[in-house]
Amino acid sequence: MKITGIDIGKLRVPLHTPFKTALRTVEHMEDVVVILNTDTGHRGYGSAPATAVITGETHGSIIEAIRTVILPAIKGEDVQNLNHIVDLIQASMFKNYSAKAAIEVAVYDLFAQSLNTPLYEVLGGGEPFLSTDLTISVDYIDKMVEDAVDAVDRGFEALKIKVGKDLRLDIERVKAIYAAVSDRALIRLDANQGWTSKQTVAALRELESSGVELEFIEQPVRGDDLEGMKYVTERVSTPVMADESTFGPKEVIELIQMRGADIINIKLMKTGGISNAIKIADIAAVFDVKCMMGCMLETSIGVSAAAHVAVAKAHSITRVDLDSPSLGTINPVVGGVKFDGAEITIANVPGLGIESISELSMMSFEKAAAC
Numbered sequence: 001m002k003i004t005g006i007d008i009g010k011l012r013v014p015l016h017t018p019f020k021t022a023l024r025t026v027e028h029m030e031d032v033v034v035i036l037n038t039d040t041g042h043r044g045y046g047s048a049p050a051t052a053v054i055t056g057e058t059h060g061s062i063i064e065a066i067r068t069v070i071l072p073a074i075k076g077e078d079v080q081n082l083n084h085i086v087d088l089i090q091a092s093m094f095k096n097y098s099a100k101a102a103i104e105v106a107v108y109d110l111f112a113q114s115l116n117t118p119l120y121e122v123l124g125g126g127e128p129f130l131s132t133d134l135t136i137s138v139d140y141i142d143k144m145v146e147d148a149v150d151a152v153d154r155g156f157e158a159l160k161i162k163v164g165k166d167l168r169l170d171i172e173r174v175k176a177i178y179a180a181v182s183d184r185a186l187i188r189l190d191a192n193q194g195w196t197s198k199q200t201v202a203a204l205r206e207l208e209s210s211g212v213e214l215e216f217i218e219q220p221v222r223g224d225d226l227e228g229m230k231y232v233t234e235r236v237s238t239p240v241m242a243d244e245s246t247f248g249p250k251e252v253i254e255l256i257q258m259r260g261a262d263i264i265n266i267k268l269m270k271t272g273g274i275s276n277a278i279k280i281a282d283i284a285a286v287f288d289v290k291c292m293m294g295c296m297l298e299t300s301i302g303v304s305a306a307a308h309v310a311v312a313k314a315h316s317i318t319r320v321d322l323d324s325p326s327l328g329t330i331n332p333v334v335g336g337v338k339f340d341g342a343e344i345t346i347a348n349v350p351g352l353g354i355e356s357i358s359e360l361s362m363m364s365f366e367k368a369a370a371c
């Protein structure tokens with residue numbers, strides 16, 4: 001099974017409600033979708049959203065990186081040589097992690113298809129069921145409480161509360177949500193780099209002393225402020241999770257060794273795909289650190305791949321934050337992984353199991369350029 005070329009398209013899905021964090025507000029998700037073609041007729045699927053404020057990538061940069069650098073590096077390769085192809089992808093260019101992730105996911109999909117086995121089984125197997133949390137966007141307190149109660153009523157047992165806009169108000173937001181739903185759900189906070197280290201310690205001490213027990217606080221300070229992460233981790237009893245502070249395996253080792261976080265948030269779009277996500281899960285296990293599998297605001301193609309990895313590495317990835325597909329008004333991807341509220345179920349079909357994608361607008365020039 002040799003890689004012969006690529007089709008590239010764009011997939012846009014409107015959101016039920018605007019997604020608001022300390023960094024941005026968006027009303028739809030939009031992915032670059034890649035379909036790797038082979039000489040056997042098998043097609044491998046991958047995708048990447050543009051998250052410029054996190055990875056520095058745009059749809060334009062992702063498409064150009066794939067078309068002019070990454071695809072030429074692997075075109076003609078036999079899918080059986082998975083590790084070699086992964087090395088070629090990772091060495092093809094500096095950074096551009098989401099572009100690399102889209103292609104890696106498609107290659108892993110093909111590799112698992114070539115073995116006629118679901119991807120998670122190829123990665124080591126596991127129970128093909130996951131339970132995800134749901135993100136509650138930053139908003140007025142009443143609206144956030146209403147969203148939280150609604151989520152718990154819909155069966156979510158963990159809620160990820162976005163804060164980081166205004167410290168005093170954030171504390172009130174968390175207390176109000178905690179009072180409303182903490183008997184029925186775990187509460188996670190994601191400050192999306194919105195606080196300073198001293199603000200974080202003050203906020204958490206106040207929350208802790210008022211009886212609010214959080215499952216963790218995610219990325220309270222700027223991603224590049226590793227000293228700030230360490231400062232917070234040392235001073236609060238709430239576990240601290242690193243998101244934007246870690247991308248690849250090397251950064252995870254450094255962060256764990258400097259005790260800059262208690263938990264690692266793995267996202268394929270930060271790691272450059274599945275191979276590094278696996279390494280991070282294994283590294284964390286060596287240090288007895290747990291991970292969460294997260295995703296960007298993205299459609300269910302990349303999130304399906306993340307679900308397969310989370311199942312296979314469940315000993316290390318003990319938390320799942322893969323709610324993005326359920327935030328959309330439709331799921332245009334047919335087959336493979338089923339996203340139904342809090343429940344994620346992986347079907348017993350080869351690879352990622354994607355049968356078709358509706359609403360996909362193909363970019364004809366990409367195909368011409370790749371041939």
Ligand code: MG
Pocket residue numbers: 190192218219243244265
């Ligand atoms: Mg985060």
